[in-house]
Amino acid sequence: LEPGAGCRPVRLSSTQVDATEVWRSDWLPPGFSLNSVTQRRSPASDEPVACQVYGDGLARFSVFIEALRGAVVEDVRTQLGPTVAVSRRLKTDDGDVMVTVVGEIPLGTAERVALSIRSAAEVAQ
Template sequence: MLNGNQLNAVEVIHGVVDGQPWERIIHLTGAPAEILRRGERVSCLHRESSKHFHASSSRLQALLKHQDFTVPVNYILRKGGDGRVAGREAYRVDVLPKDKARYGYQFWLDKASGLLLKSVTVDRKGRGLEVFEFVSIDIRDAIDPAVFNPGEGLHWADKPQTELEAPVPQLNWKLSWLPTGFDLSGSEMRVVDGVAASTKVFTDGLAAFSVFLEKIDSRIHTEGTQTHGATTALSRRLPVKNGEYLVTVVGEIPMETAMQVAMAVRLAGDVR
């Protein structure tokens, strides 16, 4: 996996257990970490902590599984050339954006199985920003569920029930502008260090970004921008009558799009 100028190696184990997709992604570089998925339940595991969330199927997953797939309206699908990836014959599919609000993609699919062997996120000039590529792949008819168990020192643990039931104050806000084709796909309210934080996730079927909103001390200067490969992060302060809030946009979208989204946050009311 190449993100910008940073190369990371991971091992991916994927299969179907009891009719549900299971997946285990093992980071082979850096600190030990794994991402485990069982159906819509996803956990990010580290030796010191773990985070849990739910994930739903995307149009990209439907494409890779050869299910009914409709190309998102803001993209054009074109057949590219042929080649070899991970020692297997493959063909390339180019997914071209119709506007400047999103990136394009190149997908290399295995001719024999249709599996995704390589994906490249590209900017408007066709430059590669992020690359996922298998260097070795083993396709089997059956898989032992035990291979999805966490590695040594990592544990799959549920959130304590008290944390799940803790009341969380709500933030009432919306976006006055969204890039064409993006819709809300999920939202969450949490309390971090005693401060209410709201998260909303938007997707156009291929690209996705998250918007975070939390109240801050007006003396804290936390604005800034950062780009790493295809991932953009932007934070700006939002002054309101009862103080200031920090708006953060993170996702695989161009910086110009992230700026427009951050400027479009409208707080409809204080914490209620």
């Protein structure tokens, strides 16, 4: 296989960030806690994307937060087999962001997590 003209290299670098500095969830399913927080650059927009991984020892889900910078996007909720994905636009003082929850959890649970994401600045007010 040879890469096509539209192929771009994937950057695998990531940095650890303090979860309490940027984003937090006001609600988590019982037994779930924050396992890791990373930040990477999106290959599509070169914008930073925050990633939080939550788990209960058996199941896990990830929350991705990406600045929209004026991009037009719609809220999405979908399921493929046991994996769900819920995306919603969140308005912040610094501009809109897209919050996406992905994991093998019930669709309603993913929606509730997505609705509970808040910026640390919003929480501090």
